[in-house]
Amino acid sequence: MSKGNQLTQLLRTVRRLPESWRPKALxxxxxxVIPFAGTAGTRVEKLEPQECIIVLRNRRKVRNHIGSVHAAAMALLAESATGFMTALSVPxxxxxxxxxxxLEYLKRASGDMKxxxxxxxxxxxYVRNTDKGDIEVPVTITDATxxxxxxxxxxxxxxxxxR
Incomplete structure (x- = not known):
């Protein structure tokens, strides 16, 4: 991993922790950094320049009226996974x-979301070496099944x- 930005350096510090502590620390x-992600209870399982995995448990505070994870919470999950990963590469x-x-909601979700x-x-x-730009980042969201x-x-x- 290159020297990177402050987030990369923070990730390097987290990697010194025992593996079982890393998701909780991250x-x-x-x-x-993103208080709404903390309030919703997102759990960062993996954060690398090439991949980010975030889990959201189906708890009362993120449920909709039919008992599944709310559509807005799923959008937060998608935004957080793509944003955290992209942020690792932006100087x-x-x-x-x-x-x-x-976001295209394909079917009713069951249980926790990933x-x-x-x-x-x-x-x-491209992200690291382009002064001003944008990038399309796909994200897959699956349920407990x-x-x-x-x-x-x-x-x-x-x-x-x-400046």
Whole structure:
């Protein structure tokens, strides 16, 4: 892993912890960075430049009227997985923002939800080496049965910070 940005350096520190502690530590840190993710109780299972996996338990505070995870909570899951992963590659002299969210709800979800976002090595390099740009990031969201319940694509943009 290259020197990277502050998030990359923070991840390097978390990797020094025992493996069983890492998801809780990552989830706590990312919940402080993005308070809504912390409030909802997202759990960061894996965070790497090429992949991010986030889980959201089906608990009362994130449920809809039919007892499954609320559509807005699934959108948060998709945004968090793609955003955290993209943020690992954006240098500290740039700011990252979401430009577009596309979510297609395929079927009723059952139980806990899992979002998996991924980049190729070429996409990571593009984000790292492009001063101002955007990238489309697909994310797969599955329920406790492993069924894909939401098909989502997020577009993340970055631009140099104003001095």
């Amino acid at each position: 989830s706590f840190i990312m919940g402080k 500290d002299d740039r700011i990252i923002v979401i430009r577009k969210m596309e 979002a998996v976002a991924s980049f190729s090595d070429e996409q990571v390099e 492993g069924t894909e319940t939401v098909k989502a694509t997020m577009v993340w943009a970055w631009t140099p910070k104003k």
